[in-house]
Amino acid sequence: MTxxxxxxxxxxxxxxxxxKAAERLFITQPSxxxxxxxxxxxxxxxxxxxxxxxxxxTPDGEEFLGYARQMMEHYRLITDRFVSKSDxxxxxxxxxxxxxxxxxxxxxxxxxxxxxxxxxxxxxTRTGEVIDNVKTLRSEVGVLYENDxxxxxxxKIFRRDELEFVPLFDCHICxxxxxxxxxxxxxxxxxxxxxxxxxxxxxxxxxxxFYFSEEVMPTYDYKKMLKAxxxxxxxxxxxxxxxxxxxxGLICEELNGEEYTAIPLDTDETMTIGYIKIARMxxxxxxxxxxxxxxxxxxxxxx
Numbered sequence: 001m002t003x004x005x006x007x008x009x010x011x012x013x014x015x016x017x018x019x020k021a022a023e024r025l026f027i028t029q030p031s032x033x034x035x036x037x038x039x040x041x042x043x044x045x046x047x048x049x050x051x052x053x054x055x056x057x058t059p060d061g062e063e064f065l066g067y068a069r070q071m072m073e074h075y076r077l078i079t080d081r082f083v084s085k086s087d088x089x090x091x092x093x094x095x096x097x098x099x100x101x102x103x104x105x106x107x108x109x110x111x112x113x114x115x116x117x118x119x120x121x122x123x124x125t126r127t128g129e130v131i132d133n134v135k136t137l138r139s140e141v142g143v144l145y146e147n148d149x150x151x152x153x154x155x156k157i158f159r160r161d162e163l164e165f166v167p168l169f170d171c172h173i174c175x176x177x178x179x180x181x182x183x184x185x186x187x188x189x190x191x192x193x194x195x196x197x198x199x200x201x202x203x204x205x206x207x208x209x210f211y212f213s214e215e216v217m218p219t220y221d222y223k224k225m226l227k228a229x230x231x232x233x234x235x236x237x238x239x240x241x242x243x244x245x246x247x248x249g250l251i252c253e254e255l256n257g258e259e260y261t262a263i264p265l266d267t268d269e270t271m272t273i274g275y276i277k278i279a280r281m282x283x284x285x286x287x288x289x290x291x292x293x294x295x296x297x298x299x300x301x302x303x
Contacts, residue, residue, distance in 0.1 A: 003075060008035050008036060009047060010065065012055060045060040092140065092284070093133070094121070102294065109290050130142040131158075158279075170301075172301070173271060174262040176247045176262050178242070179258075179261050187264075188263065235256065249301065
């Protein structure tokens with residue numbers, strides 16, 4: 001197995017086509033196909049399923065590509081640092097479920113480090129993509145939550161993908177809504193009181209499983225439901241439709257404005273905010289700094 005074969009396999013997976021991958025690699029399609037078949041033979045697995053519509057990854061192929069991307073990223077870092085002695089910027093990327101506090105912590109990090117040494121990326125995205133981005137080293141850290149409902153399923157996925165979930169702090173479940181919402185004056189809110197108002201939930205795409213839901217209590221029989229892909233639309237729903245969502249209760253007024261509030265839900269359920277990373281791989285210094293900024297939000301948790 002060679003680095004060239006790894007590069008070929010990654011290109012085929014990205015292009016979903018042998019022909020397109022061969023064009024991007026400036027080699028012939030038969031040469032590329034032979035190289036992939038030799039790699040599969042050496043590994044004793046089938047990486048791709050070939051069809052007239054292109055190629056798709058097998059389960060073994062998905063696992064292999066995760067390792068291949070990690071190896072190629074480490075190779076790039078080594079050559080940049082010791083071979084080409086490149087002055088190119090280091091990359092730091094975070095993926096997260098739709099949490100304003102994760103974005104706010106990222107902004108604080110960028111302000112502290114500046115743009116001289118690093119190229120920064122923040123991916124606020126679906127649960128499955130948070131996991132995939134960390135698994136493939138597109139992001140070093142992925143911010144998400146566990147609770148009693150999803151923990152067993154997520155931990156099984158983390159073990160399969162050789163990821164580690166590190167808890168940061170526990171939160172009570174809160175109702176996130178506007179300050180002019182009819183229920184905004186309550187000290188606690190019961191689920192029955194919310195039945196007349198639409199609940200907002202983030203779309204999860206192909207991974208539309210209850211276990212991937214970013215909102216706790218995903219199996220509750222909501223009478224009114226609104227789906228969206230981004231936080232800005234959520235906020236607009238709350239303003240225009242008296243909608244709400246269930247969340248950690250951490251509010252960032254600097255980013256979202258002062259017109260929103262979080263009120264404890266009348267329940268004993270909690271959620272654990274944490275992050276995932278590659279198992280047995282230490283965090284870089286800048287990732288440790290980011291995690292330290294996240295830990296400080298424990299002081300803002302609604303009691």
